[in-house]
Amino acid sequence: MSNDDLLKQLLPENEQSKLTDKQRKILESAIEVFAEKGFAATSTNEIAKRAGVAEGTIFRHYKTKKELLAAVVTPLLSKMVAPFLLKDFKRDVFEKEYASYSDFLRKLIENRLKFARSHVQLLKILVQEIAFQPEFKAAYIEIFQENIFPLFKSVVTYFKEKGELKDIPEETIIRLTISTIVSTIVTRIIILNDQSLDEEEYVNETIHFMMNGLGSKS
Amino acid sequence: MSNDDLLKQLLPENEQSKLTDKQRKILESAIEVFAEKGFAATSTNEIAKRAGVAEGTIFRHYKTKKELLAAVVTPLLSKMVAPFLLKDFKRDVFEKEYASYSDFLRKLIENRLKFARSHVQLLKILVQEIAFQPEFKAAYIEIFQENIFPLFKSVVTYFKEKGELKDIPEETIIRLTISTIVSTIVTRIIILNDQSLDEEEYVNETIHFMMNGLGSKS
Amino acid sequence: MSNDDLLKQLLPENEQSKLTDKQRKILESAIEVFAEKGFAATSTNEIAKRAGVAEGTIFRHYKTKKELLAAVVTPLLSKMVAPFLLKDFKRDVFEKEYASYSDFLRKLIENRLKFARSHVQLLKILVQEIAFQPEFKAAYIEIFQENIFPLFKSVVTYFKEKGELKDIPEETIIRLTISTIVSTIVTRIIILNDQSLDEEEYVNETIHFMMNGLGSKS
Amino acid sequence: MSNDDLLKQLLPENEQSKLTDKQRKILESAIEVFAEKGFAATSTNEIAKRAGVAEGTIFRHYKTKKELLAAVVTPLLSKMVAPFLLKDFKRDVFEKEYASYSDFLRKLIENRLKFARSHVQLLKILVQEIAFQPEFKAAYIEIFQENIFPLFKSVVTYFKEKGELKDIPEETIIRLTISTIVSTIVTRIIILNDQSLDEEEYVNETIHFMMNGLGSKS
DNA sequence: TATGAATGAGTTTTCATTCAT
DNA sequence: AATGAATGAAAACTCATTCAT
Secondary structure, three states: OHHHHHHHHHOOHHHHHHOOHHHHHHHHHHHHHHHHHOOOOOOHHHHHHHHOOOHHHHHHHOOOHHHHHHHHHHHHHHHHHHHHHOHHHHHHHHOOOOOOHHHHHHHHHHHHHHHHHHOHHHHHHHHHHHOOOHHHHHHHHHHHHHHHHHHHHHHHHHHHHOOOEOOOOHHHHHHHHHHHHHHHHHHHHHHOOOOOOOHHHHHHHHHHHHHHOOEOOO | OHHHHHHHHHOOHHHHHHOOHHHHHHHHHHHHHHHHHOOOOOOHHHHHHHHOOOHHHHHHHOOOHHHHHHHHHHHHHHHHHHHHHOHHHHHHHHOOOOOOHHHHHHHHHHHHHHHHHHOHHHHHHHHHHHOOOHHHHHHHHHHHHHHHHHHHHHHHHHHHHOOOEOOOOHHHHHHHHHHHHHHHHHHHHHHOOOOOOOHHHHHHHHHHHHHHOOEOOO | OHHHHHHHHHOOHHHHHHOOHHHHHHHHHHHHHHHHHOOOOOOHHHHHHHHOOOHHHHHHHOOOHHHHHHHHHHHHHHHHHHHHHOHHHHHHHHOOOOOOHHHHHHHHHHHHHHHHHHOHHHHHHHHHHHOOOHHHHHHHHHHHHHHHHHHHHHHHHHHHHOOOEOOOOHHHHHHHHHHHHHHHHHHHHHHOOOOOOOHHHHHHHHHHHHHHOOEOOO | OHHHHHHHHHOOHHHHHHOOHHHHHHHHHHHHHHHHHOOOOOOHHHHHHHHOOOHHHHHHHOOOHHHHHHHHHHHHHHHHHHHHHOHHHHHHHHOOOOOOHHHHHHHHHHHHHHHHHHOHHHHHHHHHHHOOOHHHHHHHHHHHHHHHHHHHHHHHHHHHHOOOEOOOOHHHHHHHHHHHHHHHHHHHHHHOOOOOOOHHHHHHHHHHHHHHOOEOOO
């Protein structure tokens, strides 16, 4: 998918390429251990060992342990918004790439599922730390409010006007859509260990549920 | 609701009453600080201070910090199942107290919302630690599989046979129901800070969504 | 042997009889644990538990942990001298009960072996603590110099005059006798676990060695 | 004596030389304080202070206090066997350097006395801890059984065949020889504080006793 | 007399961080 | 840039001792 290439463009190439081997190893190890034990329970000593690096080396690159955490988590935040910022995204929606809301949902779920899958560890860290580090929570909320919500809103308005969605407040639709997608992804990846039935069917079930609910009568 | 009185009966009175004042203070403070900073980032020293107790006193009652965590979290696990174990629960379901699945959902959401509200801190701690302490995860899964799932299944089967629910596999219905309820509660309590619109309407929206989805066409 | 009855007379009856059940249990447990782990590595808590007594109770009877140690070890010191103080002892030696030095050695070794056997734990504690608590060392030396050495000297002088012993300084004879006896007992009880060959033969070997050495020539 | 130079060769030069200044200071201080107060009664804080080092530094090098104890005591164990492993030792015995058993005894006692004198502290620690730490006891027994006993046996057999020793079981001869030597050394160094009469005479007395006993008649 | 909860000083141990090399 | 020895402050935990009951 071309999304991914575009996604890469969004990331500061320079930051990525500047990384020495050791630095990369440090980041990788940090991600691993933070995800395994949580930030507070992780010792810089263990990160160093796993990275095959002297403990001092970590502090050459990151002044404090917390700065290392930030270095690990921050890029994720931009990656999370990335697809919504793509010029293609809006065009796709409005220029009929997505013929319907359920079509839109399908693309969204698939994309986010893929994203979640390839960043489980980072997401685990992020979610854990959002609970305790107010800065992270703030950053996260800002990103949502400034980037994702408005776009979402225009999409919902669009399909509501097309008569595809019930006449419910947009905020409610967005809330239910997002919370369902999130819980769908969490359930699949964390609780079901990404196994259970075939992904396409799993996604279909969810979309059908979102559009038509569980009730049998019209 | 009488559920709550019965709920109390389930808890080991003796354990509760045996607690000395200091012990109770220790538990309370531990809950507070664990919820604020997370288990690993909390020092026993801080708990002691907040409880107005010598640090040694904590270790008289709980051999290790982790044991204190367990003492804080374990009772919650039993409280979580409690309502499902009540004899009343089943009777209510099958003896028409719940005339419909949406009726059942309403009771369930209200009850769990109330429960979550009065145990936010504990739930926060539990969720955090489930991510890192395998024992907790195991206990949680067991409780779900042995107590909650079977009951849920019989309810779903009952209403499916009554023709109120779509002809979808029971597991799928349960998954969607539970994940929607959980995300509804999490959204309301954690993200919306329990404010936003009036609770009854919030619940209605959710139930309507679960039964009929977001789509406009029949 | 009548020695034992006399021995009891030497001990302050009052002290023994005044002991309540709990006190006796405390002393017994203290002996056990001190012998197992050493004084410094033993916690009063463990003693209390093993004695089936509250920790406070120990301090009712012994102001400090060290006082408890003293209460455990001091009686042993008097028991150690006891046989040498018996009026019988001297009489036995000089009025032909002990016809020869080797006869005397036999009685002495047998008696001390028996004594050591029934007080292994206490002796272990005593020896350990003599190494670190100067008071104990002092007490031990005093007991030796004032009670045991003089008596020993008169015995050695007696048999030397009778021509049974080589013409070596008495101090040397005493040193060699005592150190051989001590090492004989230690070897048997601690190193050989009181097993190996039959005790009588073991003692005979030792006595023969003390009298005649290892050399083959006259 | 060339024994000592050879002895040094046996010790892992590398281990010794790898030690930083601080590490050496830590070991030295540990030895001092352990010997003074006993392992359990020694605090790492005191060791650190005496070594002029931060307490954390100790734990950089030795994961636990017990590991420090091992680091202090283990090298001693190999030093104890060292002389018996020297090629020279056997040759000396059998190629007439030791013309007689008493000659052999003299060399042995002198060597061990010297050894004990230069390692009193370490030996004190070792003996104390053998009483409480089963691992140490096991290591000690193994060293004795595998290295010292067999060599001793061949020496005794050799002199027994030459008719210099009584016809007593070898085990008995070894036991009496070793226990006499040990108690001789302990008496001299610990009890007599290495003073009393001139060492040569002291050793002579002991050897004469071992060969000929205390009895006057042939 | 006995209890056992409570204490606080002390102990072992951990850990982020610094710094000379 | 990288190392790794060293630090010292703080963490978890221990323990002899006290005291209200």
